[in-house]
Structures are given as structure tokens and as C-alpha cells.
Amino acid sequence: MQKYLIKNAQIVNEGTIRTADVLLSRGRIEKINSQISATNGAIEINAEGKHLLPGVIDDQVHFREPGLTHKATIYTESKAAVAGGVTSFMEMPNTQPPVFTQELLEDKYAIGAASSLANYSFFMGTSNENLDEVLRTNEKKDRVCGVKIFMGSSTGGLLVDNPLSLEHIFEGTELLIATHCEDERIIRKNLEAAKASGRPLTAADHPIIRNEEACFESSFYAIQLAKKFNTRLHILHISTEKELTLFGNMLPLKEKRITSEVCVHHLHFTSDDYAQLGNQIKCNPAIKAPNNRTALWKALLDDRLDIIATDHAPHTWAEKQEDYLHAHAGLPLVQHSLPLMLHYVKEGAIRLEKVVEKMSHAPADCFQIRQRGYIREGYYADLVLVDLNKPTTVSKENIYYKCGWSPLEGTTFPSSVTHTFVNGHLVYGKEGFDESQNGMRLEFDR
Numbered sequence: 128m129q130k131y132l133i134k135n136a137q138i139v140n141e142g143t144i145r146t147a148d149v150l151l152s153r154g155r156i157e158k159i160n161s162q163i164s165a166t167n168g169a170i171e172i173n174a175e176g177k178h179l180l181p182g183v184i185d186d187q188v189h190f191r192e193p194g195l196t197h198k199a200t201i202y203t204e205s206k207a208a209v210a211g212g213v214t215s216f217m218e219m220p221n222t223q224p225p226v227f228t229q230e231l232l233e234d235k236y237a238i239g240a241a242s243s244l245a246n247y248s249f250f251m252g253t254s255n256e257n258l259d260e261v262l263r264t265n266e267k268k269d270r271v272c273g274v275k276i277f278m279g280s281s282t283g284g285l286l287v288d289n290p291l292s293l294e295h296i297f298e299g300t301e302l303l304i305a306t307h308c309e310d311e312r313i314i315r316k317n318l319e320a321a322k323a324s325g326r327p328l329t330a331a332d333h334p335i336i337r338n339e340e341a342c343f344e345s346s347f348y349a350i351q352l353a354k355k356f357n358t359r360l361h362i363l364h365i366s367t368e369k370e371l372t373l374f375g376n377m378l379p380l381k382e383k384r385i386t387s388e389v390c391v392h393h394l395h396f397t398s399d400d401y402a403q404l405g406n407q408i409k410c411n412p413a414i415k416a417p418n419n420r421t422a423l424w425k426a427l428l429d430d431r432l433d434i435i436a437t438d439h440a441p442h443t444w445a446e447k448q449e450d451y452l453h454a455h456a457g458l459p460l461v462q463h464s465l466p467l468m469l470h471y472v473k474e475g476a477i478r479l480e481k482v483v484e485k486m487s488h489a490p491a492d493c494f495q496i497r498q499r500g501y502i503r504e505g506y507y508a509d510l511v512l513v514d515l516n517k518p519t520t521v522s523k524e525n526i527y528y529k530c531g532w533s534p535l536e537g538t539t540f541p542s543s544v545t546h547t548f549v550n551g552h553l554v555y556g557k558e559g560f561d562e563s564q565n566g567m568r569l570e571f572d573r
Contacts (some may be wrong), residue, residue: 128152128153128154128551128552128564129170129551129552129553130150130151130152130166130168130169130170131150131151131169131170131171131172131508131548131551131553132148132149132150132151132163132165132166132169132170132171132172133148133149133150133151133172133174133179133510133512134148134163134171134172134173134174134175135148135173135174135175136148136149136174136177136178136179136512137174137177137178137179138159138178138179138502139178139179139180139479139480139483140180140181140483140501140502140503141488141501142480142484143480144178144479144480146161147159147160147161148160148161148162148163149163149179149502149510150163150166150169151508151510151548151551152169152551153551154507154508154550154551154552155505155506155507155508155551156502156503156504156505156506156507156508156510157504158504159502159503159504172512172546174512176514176516177512177513177514177515177545178479178512178513178514178515179502179510179511179512180212180483180487180502180510180511180512180513181483181487181488181499181500181501181502181509181510181511182212182213182214182215182487182499182509182510182511182547182548182549183211183212183213183214183215183464183465183486183487183511184213184214184215184216184217184486184487184490184491184496184499184500185208185213185215185216185217185436185437185439185461185464185486185490186216186217186272186305186361186363186388186434186436186490186493186494187217187219187305187363187364187388187390187436187437187438187439188204188208188216188217188218188219188436188437188438188439188440188461189218189219189221189438189439189440189441189457190204190205190216190218190439191204191222191441192222192235192238193222193223193224193234193235193238194222194223194224195222195223197443198441198442198443198446198529198530199441199459199528199529199530200242200529201218201238201239201242201243201247202242202243202244203527203528203529204439204441204461204528204529205242205243205244205245205247205566206244206527206560206562207459207461207462207526207527207528208244208245208461208462209244209245209547209549209554209555209560210462210527210544210547210555210560211461211462211463211464211465211466211544212465212466212511212513212544212547213245213461213462213464213465214245214246214499214509214510214511214547214548214549214566215245215246215247215248215490215496215499215509215566215569216245216246216247216248216461217247217248217249217250217272217273217494217569218235218239218247218248218249218250219250219275220232220249220250220251220252220253220275220285221252221277221285222235225252225254225284225285226249226250226251226252227252227253227254227257227260227284228257228260229251229260229263229264229267232249232251232264232271235249236249236568239566239568240565240568241565242565243565243566244549244554244560244562244565244566245549245554245566246499246507246509246549246550246566246567246568246569247566247567247568247569248271248272248568248569249271249272250271250272250273250274250275250305251264251271251273251274251275251302252275252285253274253275253276253277253285253287253292253296254284254285254287254292255284255287255288255289255292256284256292258292258295258296258299261274261296261299261300262299262300264300264302265299265300265301265302268301268302268571268573269570269571269572269573270568270570270571271302271571272302272303272494272569272571273302273303273304273305273361273494274296274300274302274303274304274305275304275305275306275307276293276296276304276305276306276307276349277306277307278293278306278307278308278309278310278345278348278349279307279308279309279310279311279314279341279345279411279412286311288311293352294352294355294356297352297353297355297356297358298356298358300358301573302359302573303359303360303361303493303494304353304358304359304360304361305361305362305363306345306346306349306360306361306362306363307363307364307411307412308342308345308346308348308349308362308363308412309337309341309342309345309411309412310340310341310342310344310345310348313338313340313341313344314336314337314341317335317336317337317338317341318336321335321336327450327451328450328451328452329401329405329451330401330404330405330406330408330409330451330454331398331401331402332451333401333409333413333414333451334398334413334414334415334416336413337411337412337413338413338415339367339368339369339370339415339419340369341412342365342366342367342369342370342412343367343369343370343373346362346365346370346373347373349362350362350373350385353384353385354385357384358384359384360384360385360386361385361386361387361388361493362385362386362387362388363388363436363438364388364389364390364393364412364436364438365387365388365389365393365423365426365432366390366393366412366413366414366415366419366423367412367415367419367422368418368419368421368422368423371422371423371426371431371432374387374426374431374432375431376429376430376431380430380433380489380492380493381492383433386433386434386493387431387432387433387434388432388433388434388435388436389423389426389427389432389434389435389436390435390436390437390438390460391435391436391437391460391463391464391467391468392408392410392414392437392438392458392460392534393414393415393419393420393423394420394423394424394427394435394471395420395467396408396414396420396534397414397415397416397417397419397420398414398415398416398417399417400414401414404534406447406448406449406451406454407447407458407532407534408458408534409447409451409454409455409456409457409458410438410440410456410457410458411456411457424476427477427485428477428481432485433485433489433493434485434486434489434490434493435464435468435482435485435486436464436490437460437461437464438457438460439458439459439460439461440456440457440458440459441457441458441459441528441529441530442455442457442530443530444530444531444532447532458533458534459528459530459532459533460533461528462526462527462528462533463521463533463535463540464486465482465486465511465513465544466519466540466542466543466544467535467540468482468486469482469513469515469540469541469542470540470541470542472515472542473515473541473542487500487501488500488501494571495571495572495573496569496570496571496572497569497570497571497572499569507550507551507567508548508550508551509548509549509550510546510547510548511544511546511547511548512544512545512546512547513542513543513544513545514542514543514545515541515542516541516542517542517543517545518539518540518541518542518543519539519540519542519543520537520538520539520540521533521535521536521537521538521539521540522536522537523536545557549564549566550564550566550567552564
């Protein structure tokens with residue numbers, strides 16, 4: 128494997144920024160020092176003026192394979208991910224067929240091994256009927272990121288709404304449980320009320336149908352179950368001001384039993400944007416009124432929200448152009464999450480060190496990922512070089528999602544990802560992509 132010597136980088140790691148050299152060898156960070164002499168056989172990269180970050184770990188993506196590969200594949204979306212500085216991802220079970228058995232779970236790992244340019248892990252799926260298969264995942268807790276429960280509407284039997292099923296899963300699962308929390312009964316009631324108006328519904332109705340109450344009641348219920356059984360719970364894509372009352376910031380992340388995630392689209396868009404973008408930003412849970420966005424930012428900065436992720440969920444352009452009731456929910460984001468957060472660094476909304484904490488350190492700590500998420504000697508060399516002064520504009524020519532579109536198209540970010548290393552391999556750089564080496568299956572210290 129090729130050695131690399133990164134010279135004069137501004138290393139952003141564990142709350143500090145310092146200038147140093149970094150030597151990569153055999154897939155690992157071999158040495159970090161203020162000055163490292165030229166090493167025989169190492170390719171030198173002059174990083175003067177650039178910042179070196181630990182690779183982003185996205186704990187919630189939908190890469191659509193198997194079964195939905197007209198939208199995306201693990202290969203195409205992992206390629207988009209590394210172009211955006213994401214070096215590891217955790218992918219959701221709502222594929223076709225849904226991941227309801229250990230055999231189907233391992234099938235996805237085989238696809239990842241064969242085609243993913245980034246490191247990967249896959250969640251075990253749950254239904255009202257597959258408890259035995261879910262509990263078999265306990266035997267793989269050092270090799271599987273977690274168990275996913277859809278406590279709001281989903282397809283393919285993934286909605287778990289039987290209280291007994293939920294109790295048995297929370298009681299018996301030894302892994303982290305990640306939940307999509309929206310109350311299905313509230314959503315259905317709101318939808319019927321909206322339809323009763325007799326007018327055509329639009330994307331602007333989405334946050335009214337999938338409202339704050341639906342999110343809060345479901346998140347509250349999940350937390351009650353977690354406290355009852357002392358389950359390790361991680362609630363995904365918090366989107367409301369009201370839900371934030373359920374989370375505290377008094378404990379260090381490693382000591383929390385209940386943690387939370389916020390997604391970049393809930394930090395960036397508000398319900399005011401439906402007028403321009405319509406179904407492009409239709410997603411579940413919905414993007415809501417501006418007060419929620421303001422509250423999410425405050426909670427992110429005071430550590431009630433632990434992780435920044437994407438919920439990357441691509442659909443074809445045609446699927447998004449249907450009328451509101453039939454347009455698919457979800458938007459593609461994994462290539463642009465880090466550039467979007469670097470935009471907010473430039474605006475002074477968040478410090479660069481905090482972005483690294485929430486996008487790299489915190490996912491590694493939350494999921495107990497082995498030897499990743501930090502720039503430390505001996506750790507895997509998952510690294511991203513960014514130029515904070517090199518603008519880049521999102522266009523169809525540089526979008527790598529298979530779906531070929533982004534709600535951020537036309538946006539100019541003030542910063543660029545210039546190099547992405549996955550396990551010491553320069554997979555993305557000025558020469559484009561080097562696809563000669565795939566990512567690795569993530570392992571966990573549990």
C-alpha cells in the first residue's frame with residue numbers, strides 16, 4: 128500500500144487546531160509530528176493553507192441496494208460520499224427486501240465489501256414479527272452498528288407499532304437501537320383533516336401533517352421504553368423545538384444512554400423553502416417552521432444534540448415530480464453535508480472544531496467504532512483535506528448521486544474537499560477517483 132506524507136496541515140482534532148505533518152502507512156496514521164522528514168517511498172502532499180480533518184462518519188444513509196437500484200447503489204452513493212469527505216457510513220434496512228433476517232443482513236455486507244469506496248456498516252431491520260432474528264444480532268454486536276426501528280410510517284412492513292413487539296425489542300437487544308420517531312396515528316389524523324379541506328395538497332402541507340406533536344409523542348415513548356429497560360437508544364433526525372426538552376447535556380457523550388442526531392437539512396432549510404423547492408425537500412420527519420431550525424442550532428451548540436448526519440435518501444427526479452401525496456419523501460445529501468457545515472463555519476454559526484466533534488468524533492464515540500473518528504497515531508487513516516478558501520458550486524456536472532440532482536444545486540460553498548483518504552488510500556483527490564481499493568467493514572468495541 129502506498130505511503131503518504133501530508134506536510135504542513137492545520138490538523139483539526141479533539142477541540143484544537145495545530146500545524147503538523149502526518150505520515151500514513153499500511154492504512155494507518157503512523158506518525159504525527161511538527162515536522163517529519165521525507166520518507167523513502169512516501170508521496171508528499173503539501174497541505175499548507177489547508178485543514179486536515181478526521182473523515183466524516185454518517186450514521187444514517189439510505190443507499191437503496193438491494194432492490195431499489197434505479198435510485199442509487201452502494202457504489203454510486205459511496206462515491207458521492209468520499210467526494211464530500213464522508214469516509215464511513217451506516218446504512219438503513221428499508222431496502223427490497225427489507226433486512227429482516229441475518230442472512231439478508233450479511234448479503235448487504237457482501238455488497239459493501241464488493242463495491243463500497245467508503246467504510247460501511249448496516250443496521251438490522253425490525254418488524255412486528257421478526258424478534259428472534261433481531262435478537263440474533265446480539266451475537267454480532269462488535270460487527271453490526273445497531274438495530275433500526277421505524278416508529279413512524281415506512282414501507283415493506285418496517286413500521287413497528289405493536290407495543291408488545293416494541294417492548295420485547297427494547298428489552299432484549301444488546302446493541303444500540305436507532306429510532307425514526309413519528310406517531311403514525313397522529314399523522315393519519317392530520318392527513319385526513321388536510322384532505323377534508325377539499326383543496327389540492329402541496330409540499331407546504333407536509334410539516335402540518337407530520338407535525339411537532341407527532342415527533343414529540345413518538346420520541347417521548349421511545350425514551351420511556353429505553354429508560355424502562357436501560358436500553359442504549361439513539362433517536363435519529365430530531366426536527367422540532369419541542370423534542371429538545373427530552374434531551375440533556377449534563378453527561379459526557381460516552382456516558383449517555385440516550386443520544387440524539389440532527390440532520391443537515393433540518394439545520395439549513397425551513398418551511399419557508401417549500402415555496403421554491405416544493406417536493407425536493409419533502410422528507411420524513413418534515414422540515415418545519417423557522418423556530419425549530421433556530422432551536423436545533425442552539426441545542427447542537429450546547430450538546431443536547433450529539434451528532435450531525437444526513438439521512439441521505441435519494442429518489443429519481445421523476446419520483447419527486449409527482450403530486451404531493453405521491454412524491455417520494457427524502458433528499459440526497461451525503462456529498463454535500465461537510466461543505467454545507469463548512470459554509471456555516473464561514474458564517475460564524477459554528478466553530479470548525481465543533482463540526483469535527485459532531486461529524487467525526489461523536490459518531491465514533493456514540494457507536495463505539497473501533498479506531499476511527501480521530502486523528503491519532505495507530506488509528507485508521509480516514510482523513511479529509513479541505514481548503515476553506517476555495518469555493519465550489521453545486522452543479523449537475525459535479526453531482527455524483529445516481530439520481531443526478533440536489534436541492535442545493537446552484538449553491539456556491541466557500542470551501543472545497545480536496546483529498547479524501549479511506550484506510551490510508553487516496554480515494555479522491557485532484558486526479559479524481561482512485562477506485563482500486565474498497566472500504567472496510569466497521570468494527571465496534573462493545
